[in-house]
Amino acid sequence: MPESVIVTGANRGIGLELARQLAGRGDRVVGTARRPQKADALRALGVRVEKLDVAEPASVAAFAKALDGVPVDVVIHNAGIGEEGPDFASLPVEDLERSLQVNTLGAARVTQALLPNLRLGRRRLIAALSSGLASLERNRDGGWIAYRVSKAALNMLVRTMAAELRPDGFTCVLIDPGWVRTDMGGRDAPTTPEQSVGNMLATLDGLRLKDSGRFLTARGRDAAW
Numbered sequence: 001m002p003e004s005v006i007v008t009g010a011n012r013g014i015g016l017e018l019a020r021q022l023a024g025r026g027d028r029v030v031g032t033a034r035r036p037q038k039a040d041a042l043r044a045l046g047v048r049v050e051k052l053d054v055a056e057p058a059s060v061a062a063f064a065k066a067l068d069g070v071p072v073d074v075v076i077h078n079a080g081i082g083e084e085g086p087d088f089a090s091l092p093v094e095d096l097e098r099s100l101q102v103n104t105l106g107a108a109r110v111t112q113a114l115l116p117n118l119r120l121g122r123r124r125l126i127a128a129l130s131s132g133l134a135s136l137e138r139n140r141d142g143g144w145i146a147y148r149v150s151k152a153a154l155n156m157l158v159r160t161m162a163a164e165l166r167p168d169g170f171t172c173v174l175i176d177p178g179w180v181r182t183d184m185g186g187r188d189a190p191t192t193p194e195q196s197v198g199n200m201l202a203t204l205d206g207l208r209l210k211d212s213g214r215f216l217t218a219r220g221r222d223a224a225w
C-alpha cells in the first residue's frame with residue numbers, strides 16, 4: 001500500500017534519490033529543501049516540496065504548520081552536513097555546534113514537530129541517516145570530529161526515542177547508507193546513490209517493531225555502535 005513519506009534534505013544527494021525511488025514506486029512523498037525555488041531536480045519528480053531548514057526552529061514550526069492534520073507514515077531524517085574539518089587541536093568549537101544543530105538537534109526538532117502527523121499515520125517509522133563514522137568502537141583514527149560527535153549523539157537520540165516511543169508502536173532506527181558518491185561522499189565513493197537507496201528502502205520496508213532501536217547498514221545488517 002502506498003505510504004506517505006517525508007524526506008528531509010531531498011534537493012540533492014541521497015535525499016533526492018530517496019524521493020525519486022519512493023515517488024517512482026507510488027509513495028506520496030514530501031521532499032524538503034532549504035531553498036525550494038532552487039530545488040529543480042526535486043520539483044521535476046512531481047513530489048510535494050516544502051521549505052525546511054532543520055537548524056532553524058521557526059522553519060521547523062512553519063513546516064509542521066504546512067503539514068497540520070496530514071497523516072505521515074514514515075519520516076526519513078536525511079538532511080545533514082559533514083566534512084573532514086581540522087584536527088581537534090585547531091577545531092573551532094562553533095563547527096561542533098553547527099554540526100550538532102543540523103545533524104542531531106535537527107532530527108530532534110523535526111521528530112517532535114511531526115509526532116502528531118506520525119500518530120495519524122499507519123506505519124509509525126522514523127529512520128535517521130547515521131554513519132560508520134558515528135561508531136565509538138570503530139574510531140581509532142580521529143578526524144571528522146564534528147561529524148562523528150553529532151552522528152554519535154544522533155544515534156543516542158534515536159536509540160532513546162526508540163525505547164520511549166515503543167509502547168506507542170513507533171519503530172525508530174538508524175541507518176548507515178555506506179560511502180556514497182554525493183557532494184558529501186565525494187567522487188571516490190564506491191557506491192552510487194541509486195544502489196545505496198535501493199538497499200536502504202528494501203531494509204526499511206522489512207522493519208517491524210521488534211527492530212526498533214537498531215543501528216543498521218544499508219543492507220540491513222547490524223552496524224557497529
Ligand SMILES: NC(=O)c1ccc[n+]([C@@H]2O[C@H](COP(=O)([O-])OP(=O)(O)OC[C@H]3O[C@@H](n4cnc5c(N)ncnc54)[C@H](OP(=O)(O)O)[C@@H]3O)[C@@H](O)[C@H]2O)c1
Nearest residue numbers: 009013014034053054078079080131179180182183184185
Ligand atoms: N555520502 C556519504 O557517503 C554518506 C555516508 C554516511 C552518511 N551519510 C549521511 O547521509 C545523509 C545525506 O548525505 P548526502 O551524501 O546526500 O549529503 P549531501 O549531498 O551533502 O546533501 C545534504 C543534504 O542535506 C541538506 N541540508 C544540509 N543542511 C541542512 C539544514 N540545515 N536544513 C535542512 N537541510 C539541510 C542539504 O541541503 P542544501 O542543498 O540546502 O545544502 C542537502 O539536501 C546525511 O545525513 C549524511 O550524513 C552520507
